[in-house]
Ligand SMILES: Nc1ncnc2c1ncn2[C@@H]1O[C@H](COP(=O)(O)OP(=O)(O)OP(=O)(O)O)[C@@H](O)[C@H]1O
């Protein structure tokens with residue numbers, strides 16, 4: 702069966718969730734919900750934004766990959782993937798670049814990697830502030846090692862990932878539509 706997971710990766714604020722929501726709304730692609738031990742932020746809902754886990758419950762799942770940031774675990778489980786694939790052969794997941802590299806290695810052609818970026822780094826700060834993120838937390842995130850790492854396409858994703866520069870949303874939608882069309886026809 703031609704099943705695919707569209708992996709949306711890239712730095713904070715580049716539009717990964719926006720693209721996942723678009724793919725859900727216009728192509729009915731369910732989003733794989735990942736697991737984390739960090740606490741929910743204001744407005745986040747368990748089993749919608751994440752499966753919010755304790756240290757003990759996090760260990761109960763079977764992970765395709767997992768990462769640890771600021772002492773919190775994040776992981777995408779085989780169970781979560783299966784639940785999304787039960788609904789549709791085309792699904793999405795939002796991951797950092799470390800996760801995207803693992804997906805490319807483990808799933809090969811089943812993983813369609815889309816690396817999102819912007820031309821002007823300053824736009825990210827503006828977008829995240831507009832999104833309502835706490836300004837101090839945003840500045841910390843933009844100064845983090847993970848931010849530096851995800852600011853450029855990792856070597857392991859060169860020639861593998863579709864790179865989409867999300868400056869103008871209308872242009873981005875067209876590029877995403879083209880990628881979907883190409884993948885669905887494969
Ligand atoms: N092309 C665009 N032009 C202007 N604003 C945009 C564009 N794309 C997304 N945004 C806005 O930028 C903000 C960040 O987008 P989004 O939440 O999708 O980013 P993200 O990559 O998922 O971030 P994070 O990893 O921090 O969760 C949102 O408020 C979104 O509406």
Ligand SMILES: Nc1nc2c(ncn2[C@@H]2O[C@H](COP(=O)(O)O)[C@@H](O)[C@H]2O)c(=O)[nH]1
Nearest residue numbers: 735736767768775776777795796797799800
């Ligand atoms: N490799 C993985 N990365 C994940 C997973 N779930 C989320 N993420 C990424 O982690 C950072 C931090 O997320 P935040 O919600 O605390 O801001 C972000 O880049 C997410 O995309 C996962 O299961 N595996």
